[in-house]
Amino acid sequence: MYRLTYRRPHDLAEASHILTEEPDAKALAGGMTLLPSLKQRLLQVASLVDITQIEGLSEIEIKADCLKIGALATHDTVARSPAIQGSIPALAYLAGVIGDSQVRNCGTIGGSVANNDPAADYPAAVLALGGRVVTNHRAIEAEDFFHGLFSTALVQGEIVTALEFPIPRAAGYAKLPNPASRYATVGVFVIQSANETRVGVTGAATGVFRWADAETKLASTFDKNAIAGLRLDPTDLNSDIHASSDYRAHVAGVMLEQAVTQAIHNTKLA
Amino acid sequence: MPLKISLRINDTQTTADIPDERLLVDFLRDDLGLTGTHIGCDTSQCGACTIHLNGKAVKSCTILAAQADGQDIRTIEGLAENNKLHPMQAAFREHHGLQCGFCTPGMIMSSLDLLARNANPSEADVRSWLKGNFCRCTGYQNIVAAVLACAAELRQDGHHSRQS
Numbered sequence: 122m123y124r125l126t127y128r129r130p131h132d133l134a135e136a137s138h139i140l141t142e143e144p145d146a147k148a149l150a151g152g153m154t155l156l157p158s159l160k161q162r163l164l165q166v167a168s169l170v171d172i173t174q175i176e177g178l179s180e181i182e183i184k185a186d187c188l189k190i191g192a193l194a195t196h197d198t199v200a201r202s203p204a205i206q207g208s209i210p211a212l213a214y215l216a217g218v219i220g221d222s223q224v225r226n227c228g229t230i231g232g233s234v235a236n237n238d239p240a241a242d243y244p245a246a247v248l249a250l251g252g253r254v255v256t257n258h259r260a261i262e263a264e265d266f267f268h269g270l271f272s273t274a275l276v277q278g279e280i281v282t283a284l285e286f287p288i289p290r291a292a293g294y295a296k297l298p299n300p301a302s303r304y305a306t307v308g309v310f311v312i313q314s315a316n317e318t319r320v321g322v323t324g325a326a327t328g329v330f331r332w333a334d335a336e337t338k339l340a341s342t343f344d345k346n347a348i349a350g351l352r353l354d355p356t357d358l359n360s361d362i363h364a365s366s367d368y369r370a371h372v373a374g375v376m377l378e379q380a381v382t383q384a385i386h387n388t389k390l391a
Numbered sequence: 392m393p394l395k396i397s398l399r400i401n402d403t404q405t406t407a408d409i410p411d412e413r414l415l416v417d418f419l420r421d422d423l424g425l426t427g428t429h430i431g432c433d434t435s436q437c438g439a440c441t442i443h444l445n446g447k448a449v450k451s452c453t454i455l456a457a458q459a460d461g462q463d464i465r466t467i468e469g470l471a472e473n474n475k476l477h478p479m480q481a482a483f484r485e486h487h488g489l490q491c492g493f494c495t496p497g498m499i500m501s502s503l504d505l506l507a508r509n510a511n512p513s514e515a516d517v518r519s520w521l522k523g524n525f526c527r528c529t530g531y532q533n534i535v536a537a538v539l540a541c542a543a544e545l546r547q548d549g550h551h552s553r554q555s
Contacts, residue, residue, distance in 0.1 A: 127394060127411035127457040149458075156453045157435040158412070169411075197447075221523025223438060226447040227454070290510060291485070303522065369519060 122159050125179055126388065132175055133257050133280060139170050141278030148172050148195060150232035153224050178231075178282055183208055187390035188286045189255075192231025196220070199230060209250070210387045211310065211380075215242050218296065220303050231281040234266075237273050237328070239359075240304035244329035247284065249310040249321030251291065255283040268326030289314040291343070293384030295376040296324065299363055307362050309376040311335070311384055313343050320377065325358050325369045330368040335377055344385065345378045396460040400425070401469030409456050416440045418456035419466060427467035427496050431525065438524035441497035442466050448504035450523075467496035470503075478548075479503055479541045488537035492526035498524050502538045510546055514539060 128146075129135040132199050140146050145167035149155060158164040172193070179193040179273075181204050190199060199205055200217035219225055219242050233243045234254060247254070247263045254261045256279045266274050275281070289312040296308030305324030309332070314320050318340040320332040337349045338362070352374040358366035393408035400423065409418060419425040419442070428451055431439035440452040443465040470477035479499050482488070489495045497523065505512055505520040512520070517538045518531070526534060 122412045122414070124410070125412045127455060129457075129460075151453075152453060152458070153435075156414075159437070160452070161432060169455070173458070209448070213553075221438070222520050223441055223448050223450045223505065223523045226444075226449050226504075 122163065123165045125159075125166055127171065128168055129171045129174055133172075133282070136170050136172050136175065137257055137278045137280055139168065140280070143168055144277065146170050146372055148235075150197065150235075151228040152230070152320045153220065153228040154236050154238065155232075167282035169298060172280060181205065183288070186288045188212075188288055190230055190286075191228050191286045192234075192255075192281045194231075196228050196230070196233075197222075199308075200225065209286060210286045211291055211312075211383060212246055212250075212286070214383070215246055215294045215310070218242070218298070218303075230284055234284065235273060235281045237267055237271055238271075238304070239270055239326065239328050240299075240302075240306075240308075240324040242305055242323060245305075245308050245310040245321035245323035246294065247286075247321075248329050248331060249312050249319045250286045250289060251312075251317075251319060252287075252315075253280055253285040256281055257286060260285070261376070267329050272328075287314065291381035291384040293382065293390040295379035295383060295386060297372050297376060307369050307372045307376050309373060309380045311377065311380040313339070313384065316345065320380075322373060325353060325373055327359070332373070332377070339381065340343055342353065343381070345381045346379065348374070348377055350374070351377065394457055394460075396456060398462050399462060400464045402465060407456075411455070411469045414452055415442075415454045415456045415459050415464075416451040419451060419464075425466050426467050427457055429493055429496055431493060431497075436523075436525070437494070437497075438501060439494050439497040441524065443500060443504065446504075446507065448501045460486070465500075466505055467499060468500050470499070478480040478544055479506075482537040482541035482544065483534070486533050486540055487536040488529065488534045489526075494524060494526045494528075498526065502541070505538070506542055508544065511540060512539070512542060 144332045147166045149169040149171045165360040196216040196219045205277045206213045252263045254266045292312040296305040308323040310321045320335040323329045352371040355366040355370035358369045360366040397406045429439035431437035435453045502512045
Protein backbone atom coordinates (compact mmCIF):
# COMPACT_ATOMS: atom_id res chain seq x y z
CA MET A 122 0.00 0.00 0.00
CA TYR A 123 1.24 3.48 -0.87
CA ARG A 124 1.48 6.14 1.84
CA LEU A 125 -1.76 7.98 2.50
CA THR A 126 -3.40 10.27 5.02
CA TYR A 127 -6.36 8.97 7.01
CA ARG A 128 -9.10 11.49 7.85
CA ARG A 129 -12.16 10.98 9.99
CA PRO A 130 -14.50 13.97 9.60
CA HIS A 131 -17.37 14.44 12.04
CA ASP A 132 -20.05 15.55 9.64
CA LEU A 133 -20.98 15.52 5.97
CA ALA A 134 -20.05 19.15 5.40
CA GLU A 135 -16.49 18.54 6.62
CA ALA A 136 -16.20 15.32 4.60
CA SER A 137 -17.50 17.02 1.47
CA HIS A 138 -15.14 19.97 2.00
CA ILE A 139 -12.09 17.68 2.16
CA LEU A 140 -13.22 15.69 -0.88
CA THR A 141 -13.81 18.92 -2.83
CA GLU A 142 -10.52 20.58 -1.86
CA GLU A 143 -8.32 17.50 -2.32
CA PRO A 144 -8.78 15.94 -5.77
CA ASP A 145 -6.78 12.84 -4.77
CA ALA A 146 -8.90 12.14 -1.68
CA LYS A 147 -11.46 9.35 -1.71
CA ALA A 148 -14.38 8.59 0.59
CA LEU A 149 -14.07 5.37 2.61
CA ALA A 150 -17.16 3.51 3.82
CA GLY A 151 -17.03 -0.30 4.13
CA GLY A 152 -13.85 -0.38 2.07
CA MET A 153 -14.54 -3.84 0.65
CA THR A 154 -13.48 -2.79 -2.86
CA LEU A 155 -11.38 0.26 -2.03
CA LEU A 156 -8.98 -1.38 0.43
CA PRO A 157 -8.22 -4.46 -1.69
CA SER A 158 -7.53 -2.10 -4.63
CA LEU A 159 -5.17 0.00 -2.49
CA LYS A 160 -3.45 -3.09 -1.05
CA GLN A 161 -2.66 -4.36 -4.52
CA ARG A 162 -1.52 -0.91 -5.66
CA LEU A 163 -4.17 -0.89 -8.36
CA LEU A 164 -5.08 2.48 -6.93
CA GLN A 165 -3.31 5.33 -5.19
CA VAL A 166 -4.97 8.07 -3.14
CA ALA A 167 -3.55 10.97 -1.16
CA SER A 168 -6.20 10.74 1.56
CA LEU A 169 -8.93 8.43 2.71
CA VAL A 170 -11.94 10.23 4.17
CA ASP A 171 -13.61 7.78 6.54
CA ILE A 172 -17.31 8.65 6.58
CA THR A 173 -18.41 5.72 8.76
CA GLN A 174 -18.50 7.70 12.01
CA ILE A 175 -20.86 10.34 10.62
CA GLU A 176 -24.22 10.13 12.39
CA GLY A 177 -27.55 9.47 10.72
CA LEU A 178 -26.40 7.68 7.57
CA SER A 179 -27.57 4.14 8.32
CA GLU A 180 -31.27 4.50 9.16
CA ILE A 181 -33.86 2.35 7.42
CA GLU A 182 -37.39 3.75 7.14
CA ILE A 183 -40.59 3.29 5.17
CA LYS A 184 -42.66 6.36 4.33
CA ALA A 185 -45.83 5.91 2.28
CA ASP A 186 -44.79 3.60 -0.56
CA CYS A 187 -41.08 4.34 -0.36
CA LEU A 188 -38.29 2.43 1.34
CA LYS A 189 -35.32 4.57 2.35
CA ILE A 190 -32.00 2.96 3.29
CA GLY A 191 -29.11 5.00 4.71
CA ALA A 192 -25.92 4.77 2.67
CA LEU A 193 -23.93 3.23 5.54
CA ALA A 194 -26.33 0.32 6.08
CA THR A 195 -24.21 -2.80 5.66
CA HIS A 196 -25.23 -5.69 3.41
CA ASP A 197 -25.75 -7.74 6.58
CA THR A 198 -28.08 -5.08 7.99
CA VAL A 199 -30.10 -4.92 4.77
CA ALA A 200 -30.30 -8.73 4.56
CA ARG A 201 -31.64 -9.03 8.10
CA SER A 202 -33.83 -5.91 8.33
CA PRO A 203 -37.47 -6.86 9.06
CA ALA A 204 -38.59 -3.62 7.37
CA ILE A 205 -36.80 -4.55 4.13
CA GLN A 206 -37.77 -8.24 4.31
CA GLY A 207 -41.37 -7.09 4.69
CA SER A 208 -41.40 -4.45 1.94
CA ILE A 209 -38.95 -5.61 -0.75
CA PRO A 210 -37.85 -9.14 0.22
CA ALA A 211 -35.89 -9.53 -3.03
CA LEU A 212 -33.64 -6.65 -1.93
CA ALA A 213 -32.95 -8.33 1.43
CA TYR A 214 -32.23 -11.57 -0.45
CA LEU A 215 -29.84 -9.77 -2.82
CA ALA A 216 -27.91 -8.27 0.12
CA GLY A 217 -27.59 -11.72 1.69
CA VAL A 218 -25.89 -13.21 -1.37
CA ILE A 219 -23.25 -10.48 -1.79
CA GLY A 220 -19.66 -11.68 -1.31
CA ASP A 221 -19.21 -13.60 1.93
CA SER A 222 -20.23 -13.10 5.56
CA GLN A 223 -17.21 -10.95 6.46
CA VAL A 224 -17.76 -8.71 3.43
CA ARG A 225 -21.45 -8.34 4.32
CA ASN A 226 -20.48 -7.26 7.84
CA CYS A 227 -18.48 -4.30 6.43
CA GLY A 228 -19.66 -3.45 2.92
CA THR A 229 -22.35 -0.77 2.53
CA ILE A 230 -25.15 -0.13 0.06
CA GLY A 231 -23.97 3.42 -0.58
CA GLY A 232 -20.41 2.30 -1.22
CA SER A 233 -21.50 -0.40 -3.63
CA VAL A 234 -23.72 1.96 -5.62
CA ALA A 235 -21.09 4.74 -5.69
CA ASN A 236 -18.44 2.28 -6.90
CA ASN A 237 -20.71 0.93 -9.70
CA ASP A 238 -18.74 -2.24 -10.32
CA PRO A 239 -20.17 -3.75 -13.53
CA ALA A 240 -20.70 -7.07 -11.71
CA ALA A 241 -21.99 -5.71 -8.39
CA ASP A 242 -25.46 -6.79 -7.25
CA TYR A 243 -27.05 -3.55 -6.01
CA PRO A 244 -26.98 -1.58 -9.29
CA ALA A 245 -29.36 -4.13 -10.87
CA ALA A 246 -31.82 -3.55 -8.02
CA VAL A 247 -31.51 0.25 -8.07
CA LEU A 248 -32.13 0.36 -11.82
CA ALA A 249 -34.98 -2.19 -11.86
CA LEU A 250 -36.75 -0.67 -8.87
CA GLY A 251 -36.47 2.83 -10.34
CA GLY A 252 -34.61 3.93 -7.21
CA ARG A 253 -33.17 7.32 -6.38
CA VAL A 254 -29.63 7.91 -5.17
CA VAL A 255 -29.73 10.64 -2.51
CA THR A 256 -26.54 12.64 -1.98
CA ASN A 257 -25.49 15.62 0.13
CA HIS A 258 -26.46 17.82 -2.85
CA ARG A 259 -29.46 16.25 -4.62
CA ALA A 260 -31.45 13.14 -5.50
CA ILE A 261 -30.46 11.36 -8.73
CA GLU A 262 -32.77 9.00 -10.62
CA ALA A 263 -31.27 5.55 -11.24
CA GLU A 264 -31.51 6.07 -15.01
CA ASP A 265 -29.24 9.10 -14.75
CA PHE A 266 -26.88 7.75 -12.09
CA PHE A 267 -25.08 4.78 -13.65
CA HIS A 268 -22.70 5.76 -16.46
CA GLY A 269 -21.09 2.36 -17.05
CA LEU A 270 -17.87 0.70 -15.81
CA PHE A 271 -17.15 2.26 -12.37
CA SER A 272 -18.57 5.57 -13.55
CA THR A 273 -21.51 7.48 -12.04
CA ALA A 274 -23.15 10.92 -12.03
CA LEU A 275 -21.40 11.79 -8.73
CA VAL A 276 -19.22 14.90 -8.85
CA GLN A 277 -16.22 15.89 -6.73
CA GLY A 278 -17.23 16.27 -3.08
CA GLU A 279 -20.59 14.57 -3.58
CA ILE A 280 -21.37 11.78 -1.11
CA VAL A 281 -24.18 9.23 -1.33
CA THR A 282 -26.29 9.54 1.84
CA ALA A 283 -29.23 7.22 1.13
CA LEU A 284 -31.07 5.11 -1.41
CA GLU A 285 -34.82 5.47 -1.98
CA PHE A 286 -36.91 2.71 -3.53
CA PRO A 287 -40.58 2.84 -4.55
CA ILE A 288 -42.05 -0.40 -3.11
CA PRO A 289 -43.18 -2.60 -6.03
CA ARG A 290 -46.01 -5.14 -6.12
CA ALA A 291 -43.52 -7.94 -6.84
CA ALA A 292 -39.74 -8.26 -7.12
CA GLY A 293 -37.21 -11.04 -7.54
CA TYR A 294 -33.42 -11.39 -7.94
CA ALA A 295 -31.29 -14.24 -9.20
CA LYS A 296 -27.60 -14.40 -9.99
CA LEU A 297 -25.02 -16.89 -11.06
CA PRO A 298 -22.11 -16.00 -8.79
CA ASN A 299 -18.51 -16.31 -9.89
CA PRO A 300 -17.46 -19.19 -7.60
CA ALA A 301 -14.31 -17.39 -6.37
CA SER A 302 -15.27 -13.72 -6.11
CA ARG A 303 -19.03 -14.23 -5.75
CA TYR A 304 -19.63 -11.24 -8.00
CA ALA A 305 -22.42 -11.78 -10.51
CA THR A 306 -21.42 -13.58 -13.70
CA VAL A 307 -24.94 -12.47 -14.58
CA GLY A 308 -27.54 -11.12 -12.14
CA VAL A 309 -31.13 -10.22 -13.02
CA PHE A 310 -33.50 -8.11 -10.89
CA VAL A 311 -37.12 -7.99 -12.01
CA ILE A 312 -39.98 -5.88 -10.62
CA GLN A 313 -43.63 -5.40 -11.32
CA SER A 314 -45.43 -2.31 -10.05
CA ALA A 315 -48.90 -0.88 -10.71
CA ASN A 316 -47.80 0.79 -13.94
CA GLU A 317 -44.60 -0.85 -15.12
CA THR A 318 -42.47 -3.96 -15.35
CA ARG A 319 -38.71 -3.44 -15.22
CA VAL A 320 -35.72 -5.73 -15.54
CA GLY A 321 -32.15 -4.76 -14.52
CA VAL A 322 -29.16 -6.85 -15.58
CA THR A 323 -25.71 -6.77 -13.95
CA GLY A 324 -22.48 -8.67 -14.64
CA ALA A 325 -23.26 -9.24 -18.32
CA ALA A 326 -21.83 -6.07 -19.89
CA THR A 327 -19.66 -3.04 -19.03
CA GLY A 328 -22.41 -1.64 -16.86
CA VAL A 329 -25.88 -2.33 -15.53
CA PHE A 330 -28.70 -2.04 -18.10
CA ARG A 331 -32.43 -2.61 -18.58
CA TRP A 332 -33.59 -5.58 -20.65
CA ALA A 333 -36.27 -4.14 -22.93
CA ASP A 334 -37.38 -7.44 -24.54
CA ALA A 335 -37.93 -9.07 -21.19
CA GLU A 336 -39.85 -6.04 -19.92
CA THR A 337 -42.21 -6.05 -22.92
CA LYS A 338 -42.95 -9.77 -22.64
CA LEU A 339 -43.48 -9.67 -18.85
CA ALA A 340 -45.66 -6.56 -19.10
CA SER A 341 -48.31 -8.55 -20.96
CA THR A 342 -48.10 -11.67 -18.78
CA PHE A 343 -46.03 -11.73 -15.61
CA ASP A 344 -45.03 -15.38 -15.47
CA LYS A 345 -42.14 -17.49 -16.66
CA ASN A 346 -43.97 -18.87 -19.70
CA ALA A 347 -43.96 -15.35 -21.13
CA ILE A 348 -40.17 -15.32 -21.24
CA ALA A 349 -39.49 -19.01 -21.99
CA GLY A 350 -36.36 -19.38 -24.13
CA LEU A 351 -35.59 -15.64 -24.06
CA ARG A 352 -31.89 -14.79 -24.12
CA LEU A 353 -29.85 -11.62 -24.42
CA ASP A 354 -28.19 -10.59 -27.67
CA PRO A 355 -24.56 -11.62 -27.02
CA THR A 356 -23.09 -8.95 -29.32
CA ASP A 357 -22.18 -6.42 -26.64
CA LEU A 358 -21.79 -8.77 -23.68
CA ASN A 359 -18.61 -9.47 -21.71
CA SER A 360 -16.47 -12.42 -22.68
CA ASP A 361 -13.71 -13.51 -20.32
CA ILE A 362 -12.08 -16.59 -18.81
CA HIS A 363 -15.12 -17.13 -16.59
CA ALA A 364 -17.86 -16.98 -19.21
CA SER A 365 -18.18 -16.33 -22.94
CA SER A 366 -20.66 -13.74 -24.20
CA ASP A 367 -22.82 -16.57 -25.60
CA TYR A 368 -22.89 -18.27 -22.21
CA ARG A 369 -23.80 -15.00 -20.46
CA ALA A 370 -26.60 -14.43 -22.99
CA HIS A 371 -28.02 -17.85 -22.11
CA VAL A 372 -27.51 -17.55 -18.35
CA ALA A 373 -29.34 -14.20 -18.36
CA GLY A 374 -32.45 -16.03 -19.58
CA VAL A 375 -32.12 -18.64 -16.85
CA MET A 376 -31.62 -15.98 -14.16
CA LEU A 377 -34.62 -14.05 -15.53
CA GLU A 378 -36.82 -17.14 -15.12
CA GLN A 379 -35.57 -17.70 -11.58
CA ALA A 380 -36.10 -14.03 -10.68
CA VAL A 381 -39.68 -14.08 -12.02
CA THR A 382 -40.41 -17.29 -10.11
CA GLN A 383 -39.04 -15.71 -6.92
CA ALA A 384 -41.07 -12.52 -7.51
CA ILE A 385 -44.31 -14.50 -7.87
CA HIS A 386 -43.42 -16.60 -4.81
CA ASN A 387 -42.72 -13.47 -2.73
CA THR A 388 -46.07 -12.00 -3.72
CA LYS A 389 -47.92 -15.11 -2.61
CA LEU A 390 -46.20 -14.96 0.79
CA ALA A 391 -47.05 -11.30 1.31
CA MET B 392 3.34 12.13 11.31
CA PRO B 393 2.12 8.94 12.98
CA LEU B 394 -1.50 8.56 13.95
CA LYS B 395 -2.42 7.86 17.57
CA ILE B 396 -5.07 5.19 18.06
CA SER B 397 -6.65 3.74 21.17
CA LEU B 398 -8.69 0.56 21.02
CA ARG B 399 -9.70 -2.40 23.12
CA ILE B 400 -8.04 -5.68 22.11
CA ASN B 401 -8.95 -8.91 23.93
CA ASP B 402 -10.28 -6.90 26.90
CA THR B 403 -7.15 -4.78 27.20
CA GLN B 404 -7.12 -1.09 26.32
CA THR B 405 -4.23 -0.49 23.92
CA THR B 406 -2.74 2.77 22.64
CA ALA B 407 -0.28 3.01 19.76
CA ASP B 408 1.26 5.33 17.18
CA ILE B 409 0.84 3.95 13.67
CA PRO B 410 1.33 5.01 10.04
CA ASP B 411 -2.05 6.01 8.55
CA GLU B 412 -1.99 3.19 5.98
CA ARG B 413 -1.22 0.40 8.47
CA LEU B 414 -3.58 -2.55 7.98
CA LEU B 415 -5.18 -3.87 11.15
CA VAL B 416 -3.75 -7.35 10.54
CA ASP B 417 -0.20 -5.96 10.33
CA PHE B 418 -0.78 -3.92 13.48
CA LEU B 419 -1.99 -7.01 15.35
CA ARG B 420 0.79 -9.30 14.11
CA ASP B 421 3.84 -7.09 13.76
CA ASP B 422 3.25 -4.39 16.38
CA LEU B 423 1.44 -6.40 19.06
CA GLY B 424 2.83 -9.88 18.35
CA LEU B 425 -0.67 -11.37 18.08
CA THR B 426 0.39 -13.77 15.34
CA GLY B 427 -2.55 -16.14 15.76
CA THR B 428 -4.32 -13.98 13.17
CA HIS B 429 -2.94 -15.18 9.82
CA ILE B 430 -2.42 -13.71 6.36
CA GLY B 431 -3.18 -16.31 3.69
CA CYS B 432 -3.59 -14.13 0.60
CA ASP B 433 -3.10 -10.59 -0.68
CA THR B 434 -6.53 -10.32 -2.26
CA SER B 435 -8.93 -10.23 0.72
CA GLN B 436 -10.43 -13.59 -0.20
CA CYS B 437 -9.06 -16.29 2.13
CA GLY B 438 -10.46 -15.25 5.53
CA ALA B 439 -7.44 -16.50 7.54
CA CYS B 440 -7.19 -12.99 9.08
CA THR B 441 -10.78 -12.95 10.38
CA ILE B 442 -11.18 -11.26 13.78
CA HIS B 443 -14.15 -9.75 15.62
CA LEU B 444 -14.73 -6.00 15.33
CA ASN B 445 -17.41 -4.99 17.83
CA GLY B 446 -18.49 -8.64 17.90
CA LYS B 447 -18.76 -9.17 14.14
CA ALA B 448 -16.43 -11.24 11.96
CA VAL B 449 -14.39 -9.05 9.61
CA LYS B 450 -11.21 -9.51 7.59
CA SER B 451 -8.47 -7.67 9.43
CA CYS B 452 -6.47 -7.45 6.18
CA THR B 453 -9.21 -5.29 4.67
CA ILE B 454 -9.52 -2.64 7.35
CA LEU B 455 -7.03 -0.01 8.43
CA ALA B 456 -5.84 -0.02 12.03
CA ALA B 457 -6.92 3.65 12.00
CA GLN B 458 -10.52 2.59 11.31
CA ALA B 459 -10.44 0.45 14.47
CA ASP B 460 -9.64 3.47 16.65
CA GLY B 461 -12.12 3.50 19.55
CA GLN B 462 -13.48 0.06 18.66
CA ASP B 463 -13.49 -3.33 20.36
CA ILE B 464 -11.39 -6.13 18.87
CA ARG B 465 -11.17 -9.81 19.69
CA THR B 466 -8.61 -12.15 18.14
CA ILE B 467 -8.09 -15.92 18.42
CA GLU B 468 -5.77 -15.23 21.39
CA GLY B 469 -8.71 -13.78 23.30
CA LEU B 470 -10.92 -16.87 23.29
CA ALA B 471 -9.37 -19.32 25.77
CA GLU B 472 -10.03 -18.63 29.44
CA ASN B 473 -7.51 -19.66 32.12
CA ASN B 474 -5.74 -21.93 29.62
CA LYS B 475 -9.01 -23.73 28.87
CA LEU B 476 -9.83 -23.81 25.19
CA HIS B 477 -13.02 -22.12 24.04
CA PRO B 478 -15.63 -24.79 23.14
CA MET B 479 -15.20 -23.93 19.44
CA GLN B 480 -11.43 -24.47 19.67
CA ALA B 481 -11.99 -27.74 21.56
CA ALA B 482 -14.50 -28.90 18.93
CA PHE B 483 -12.02 -28.26 16.11
CA ARG B 484 -9.44 -30.37 17.95
CA GLU B 485 -11.94 -33.12 18.82
CA HIS B 486 -13.30 -33.38 15.26
CA HIS B 487 -9.98 -32.94 13.43
CA GLY B 488 -11.26 -29.73 11.90
CA LEU B 489 -7.72 -28.87 10.78
CA GLN B 490 -4.65 -30.34 9.20
CA CYS B 491 -2.03 -27.64 8.71
CA GLY B 492 -3.97 -25.22 10.92
CA PHE B 493 -3.31 -22.11 8.86
CA CYS B 494 -6.96 -21.27 8.21
CA THR B 495 -8.14 -22.35 11.67
CA PRO B 496 -8.09 -19.00 13.55
CA GLY B 497 -10.18 -17.41 10.82
CA MET B 498 -12.53 -20.40 10.64
CA ILE B 499 -13.10 -20.24 14.39
CA MET B 500 -13.67 -16.47 14.57
CA SER B 501 -16.05 -16.61 11.62
CA SER B 502 -17.98 -19.61 12.99
CA LEU B 503 -18.49 -17.86 16.33
CA ASP B 504 -20.19 -14.95 14.54
CA LEU B 505 -22.56 -17.47 12.94
CA LEU B 506 -23.44 -19.06 16.29
CA ALA B 507 -24.01 -15.62 17.83
CA ARG B 508 -26.80 -15.10 15.26
CA ASN B 509 -28.04 -18.65 14.90
CA ALA B 510 -27.60 -21.08 17.80
CA ASN B 511 -28.97 -23.96 15.76
CA PRO B 512 -27.54 -23.73 12.23
CA SER B 513 -28.07 -26.45 9.64
CA GLU B 514 -25.15 -27.99 7.78
CA ALA B 515 -26.14 -25.85 4.78
CA ASP B 516 -26.10 -22.71 6.98
CA VAL B 517 -22.55 -23.50 8.14
CA ARG B 518 -21.29 -24.21 4.63
CA SER B 519 -22.89 -21.05 3.30
CA TRP B 520 -21.56 -18.92 6.16
CA LEU B 521 -17.98 -20.16 5.71
CA LYS B 522 -17.77 -19.17 2.03
CA GLY B 523 -15.38 -16.43 3.10
CA ASN B 524 -12.91 -18.85 4.73
CA PHE B 525 -10.69 -21.02 2.56
CA CYS B 526 -9.19 -24.31 3.74
CA ARG B 527 -6.83 -26.08 1.35
CA CYS B 528 -6.37 -29.25 3.45
CA THR B 529 -9.52 -30.68 4.95
CA GLY B 530 -12.16 -30.45 2.25
CA TYR B 531 -14.24 -28.66 4.93
CA GLN B 532 -15.99 -31.84 6.09
CA ASN B 533 -14.54 -31.90 9.58
CA ILE B 534 -14.65 -28.13 9.93
CA VAL B 535 -18.41 -28.23 9.37
CA ALA B 536 -18.67 -31.19 11.78
CA ALA B 537 -16.76 -29.22 14.43
CA VAL B 538 -18.97 -26.14 14.11
CA LEU B 539 -22.16 -28.22 14.31
CA ALA B 540 -20.81 -30.14 17.32
CA CYS B 541 -19.87 -26.90 19.08
CA ALA B 542 -23.33 -25.45 18.40
CA ALA B 543 -24.98 -28.57 19.84
CA GLU B 544 -22.74 -28.48 22.90
CA LEU B 545 -23.41 -24.82 23.58
CA ARG B 546 -27.17 -25.36 23.25
CA GLN B 547 -27.03 -28.31 25.64
CA ASP B 548 -24.93 -26.49 28.23
CA GLY B 549 -26.88 -23.27 27.91
CA HIS B 550 -23.35 -21.97 27.74
CA HIS B 551 -23.05 -18.34 26.86
CA SER B 552 -20.32 -18.41 24.28
CA ARG B 553 -17.73 -15.76 24.82
CA GLN B 554 -18.07 -13.04 22.25
CA SER B 555 -16.50 -9.66 21.79
